[in-house]
C-alpha cells in the first residue's frame with residue numbers, strides 16, 4: 001500500500017507540530033506549511049531529518065501548489081491567542097477566509113479529505129453552558145476578538161459550502177483550550193503567562209476577579225480526537241476538549257502550587273468580550289468517535305512546566321531546576 005500524504009497548514013505551530021508528530025508516527029508523509037508569523041521552526045526541528053517530513057515556508061492565503069498526491073488537508077494555520085490576533089487582525093481574518101478557501105480548493109482539486117481547525121470561539125461569550133455543537137453562539141463581530149471568532153465562523157460556513165456543493169469530504173473540529181509543550185511562553189494565554197510569571201517570580205496577572213472559567217485539554221488528547229475525527233464520517237462540527245472546568249483563579253493557584261513559586265496574584269482589568277464560562281459538551285465525540293480525554297491536569301501541567309523550564313529564557317537559570325522554586 002502506498003504512503004498516504006497529509007498537508008498540515010500551520011504545521012510549525014503548537015498544534016500543527018504535534019499533529020505532524022502523530023501523522024508521521026501513523027505512517028503518513030507530512031507536508032508542513034507555515035509562514036512562521038506565530039509558528040516556529042523550533043517546534044519542528046526534531047523532524048527535519050525525517051525522510052517523510054517536508055517543510056514549506058508559505059502563507060496559505062496565497063495560491064497553494066502541492067505536486068503529486070494528497071490524501072488529507074488539515075487546515076490549522078491561524079494566529080490563535082488573544083495577543084496574536086490583536087497583533088495580526090488582518091492576517092487572522094485573511095487566513096480564516098482566503099486561507100480556508102485556498103486549502104479547500106486544494107483538497108477539492110486533489111480529492112483529499114479536509115479537516116478544519118475551528119474553535120470554541122464560534123460560541124463567543126456563551127449563553128448556553130456547557131457548549132454543545134448545536135448552539136449557534138453569542139459573538140460580538142466588531143469587538144477585538146471578532147477578527148478571530150468571525151474568521152472561524154466564516155471558515156466553518158465555507159467548509160460546509162464545499163461539502164454541500166462539491167461533495168467534499170470535510171470534517172470540522174471545534175477546539176477548546178488546549179495546552180502542552182511548544183506553546184509560546186509569551187503568547188499572552190493564561191497558561192504560559194502564569195507559568196512564565198511563576199518561574200520569574202513575578203506576580204501572576206489574573207484578569208478580572210478570576211471567576212471566569214475554562215476547561216483545559218492536554219495536547220495529546222486533542223490530537224487523538226482530531227485523528228479519530230479525520231477518519232470518521234462526521235461532517236458537522238465536533239467539540240474536542242476536556243470538560244473538567246475550573247475558574248482562572250483556581251488555575252492560577254494550581255500553577256503556584258505546582259511551581260512552588262512565591263509569586264503573588266495581581267488582579268488586572270478583564271479584556272473586552274472575555275468569555276465568562278467555557279466548557280465543552282463532549283457527548284458527541286464520545287458517541288461518534290469513542291473519544292474522551294485521558295491526561296489528568298496535574299500530569300499535563302508538569303510536562304508543560306518542564307518544557308518551559310527548558311526554553312531559552314530559563315535554560316541554565318535557577319528556574320530551570322525543578323526544585324528551585326519549591327518551598328523547602
Ligand code: UDP
Pocket residue numbers: 081082177188189190191193194205206207208212214248270271274275
Ligand atoms: N487570563 C488571565 N491572565 C493572563 C492571561 C489570560 O487571567 O495573563 C485569562 C483570560 O482573561 C481568560 C482566561 O485567562 O479569561 C483564558 O485566557 P486565554 O488567553 O488562555 O484563552 P481564551 O480562552 O480567553 O481564548
